[in-house]
Amino acid sequence: MYIISNAIKNLFRNKGRNILIAAVTLAIIISAVVTLTINNASSVIIDEARLDIASRVDISIDLFTHGRDGRQTITVEQYVSFADSAYLRHTVFQAEMQAWFGNFFAVGDFEMGLTPPPDPNMPHSPVGKLTGHSEPSHISGFGTYRHFVEGRMFESINEAIITEELANLNSLQLGDIIHIESAFQHGKHFELEIVGIFSHEVDEVEAFQSIVWEMMGFSLPSMISQNEIFTSFETLMSVGWETADGLDMRLEYYLRNPNDLVRFEAEVRAKGLPDVFGVTINQAALDRVTGPLEGMRSAAMTFTIVILILGAIVLVLVSYLAIRERKYEVGVLRAMGMERGKIACGIFSEAIMITALCLIIGLGAGSAIAQPMADRLLAGEVETQAEAVMGAEEGGRVLMSGGQVQTDDPASGYRPISDIEVAIGMDVIIQIIFIALALAAVSSVIGIIRITQYEPLKILRERA
Amino acid sequence: MKCLEIADVTYRYDGSTEAVLKGVSAVFEKGKVYTIIGQSGAGKSTLLSLISGLDTCKEGEVYYNGKKLRNLDRDEYRSKSIGVIFQGYNLLLNSTAVYNITLSMNISESDIKDKKAQKEIAYALLEKVGIDRETADRKILQLSGGEQQRVGIARALSHDPDVIIADEPTGNLDEATEASVLEILTRLAHEENKCVIIVTHSENVTAIADEVIGIRAGKLLIGEKV
Ligand SMILES: Nc1ncnc2c1ncn2[C@@H]1O[C@H](COP(=O)(O)OP(=O)(O)O)[C@@H](O)[C@H]1O
Ligand SMILES: [Mg+2]
Secondary structure, three states: OHHHHHHHHHHHHOHHHHHHHHHHHHHHHHHHHHHHHHHHHHHHHHHHHHHHHHOEEEEEEOHHHHOOOOOOOOOHHHHHHHOOOOOEEEEEOEEEEEEEEOOOOOOOOOOOOOOOOOOOOOOOOOOEEEEEEOOHHHOOOEOOOEEEEEEOOOOOOOEEEEEHHHHHHHOOOOOOEEEEEEOOOOOOEEEEEEEEEEEEOOOHHHHHHHHHHHHHOOOOHHHOHHHEEEEEHHHHHOOOOOOOOOEEEOOEEEEOOHHHHHHHHHHHHHOOOOOOEEEEEOHHHHHHHHHHHHHHHHHHHHHHHHHHHHHHHHHHHHHHHHHHHHHHHHHHHHHOOOOHHHHHHHHHHHHHHHHHHHHHHHHHHHHHHHHHHHHHHHHHHHHHHHHHHHHHHHHHEEEOOOOOEEEOOOOOOOOOOOOOOOOOOHHHHHHHHHHHHHHHHHHHHHHHHHHHHOOHHHHHHHHO | OEEEEEEEEEEOOOOOOOOOEEEEEEEEEOOOEEEEEOOOOOOHHHHHHHHOOOOOOOEEEEEEOOEEHHHOOHHHHHHHHEEEEOOOOOOOOOOEHHHHHHHHHHHOOOOOOOHHHHHHHHHHHHHHOOOOHHHHOOEHHHOOHHHHHHHHHHHHHHOOOOEEEEEOOOOOOOHHHHHHHHHHHHHHHHHHOOEEEEEOOOHHHHHHOOEEEEEEOOEEEEOOOO
């Protein structure tokens, strides 16, 4: 069709103008490709992180807001009943019991060998912890700072695993039975078979702490992680708990959809959860993990919006000038009897051809630079965040009443996502094609509408 | 044979009080050469733009083959039935002479679709008005006024129209070329039965006319030299 071949010729006849239009279009397409690619890849990762972190709900008293005075308890059954919810896909049951050891000694117990207090109705001072887990794989540190020296993970009821130090101190072996009692509720009594012995690397904070205690002559064996014994949640619950005294319930409720938090909270409140208990997700951790990604996403977005606005202004300006420039040409064609529609079609074809060319180059170039661009942006964001976190952590260390050093940063231990793999997908290509069409429209339609409305004679007379 | 007719046409430009044409009528036949003469500003170009369908009158009618021009598809009329040689040439300045011709052939939906054949016809047409191939391949911007005028003439003939309208077509031509152009135009009328209407100041042109129409004070003076 001659209209198309005329359009192609026109592209070369007006090189200067078309190169300008192409450059602007290319800049817009490349930055849109990069942003959309980065955006989509980050969205997927952020959603995954949200599902991972923000779907985990904790139900606990917020001690910072309510203090110990406002302390109320809910029963163990209540904790367990919250798990029965359509909003949850999964619940991890965990509880920690302040323990007194019956037939063996705790690590760091300097009053070692002292018999329990004569009055059996008085609480013992705890010397360790018995932790019950419904999911052994959720016990932190296995595979990193905790390693099995002997034996295996607990499986059946009344099986337990203990630390190497505890085993060595008491010459305990696999198959031995240990006696453990609740330090706060007499009669809650366990006889557990040792099925595994594991080593435990002490972290800096804890190592420093034990040196301090030793120097001060403190004895707080229950705070020492070597005295933590793990068993199943089922075992821990098997003695029957009327109250949660001396028990620290740490259930992790996992939402199917992180957006259901409010509905889930309403449900557990209806089941009798008092107001002093918070129903919360670890927002700080989510922010820590996804912060740099979000930062990168908004940086890329801002950049693209700027390019889009500037680009649109330039395109409109250029096309305004093009209208003036092409008015005579259109007048001649109209005088020769070419229909408005065909002229418009020709001008639009020119814009489409320029845009199509930019689209091909832009998709190629954009997808080539998206990854290095994402890497650089993300590295910058991670660095910025790391500085901020370091500042916050310094002020966030608190010395607990027991002489224990803790951090009040709930995001502690969470690392930001620091690498991302971006690849251009079909969705991005389709989005870009729409953007490109819009650009072609911007750079031609306004002009076409104006230009074809003129009467040819008027245009020709104006020039004469 | 009656080909074009203007009947009782009055034309006034928007915003001006005085009408340029005041109730004028005329008939143009095939096979004849007409010249329109009159002083500058008399309304010759205005009359041509009404005939060529570039403009329409509010009072009176222009008929083409007995049909009211205002009811016809005037794009088609301009591209197929009529060839206009404009006073200001109105060529595509960034295109070559030959491209101006082939584009016109395409717009008129010429039967010849083959690009090479189109080009050959265009070269031949240009040759007839004194433009050689080398000149034909140059852009209009690189041609002199006289050369541009000849390209304009070739373009008007490119789609083999029934009516050929020319606004001062020989104004920029030397005597020899003027003679050859006039010869082409007369031959088109007399041998190919076209209706040729030429606005002119030139005595040489009025000399070859079958009929002369004068314009003065908004009136047509048929058969009179003004
Ligand atoms: N677009 C226009 N608007 C108003 N008046 C015009 C316009 N074009 C031409 N005229 C006037 O109409 C008259 C006839 O013009 P025109 O037909 O171009 O004269 P000619 O071709 O005989 O020299 C002149 O007086 C001219 O000034
Ligand atoms: Mg004139």
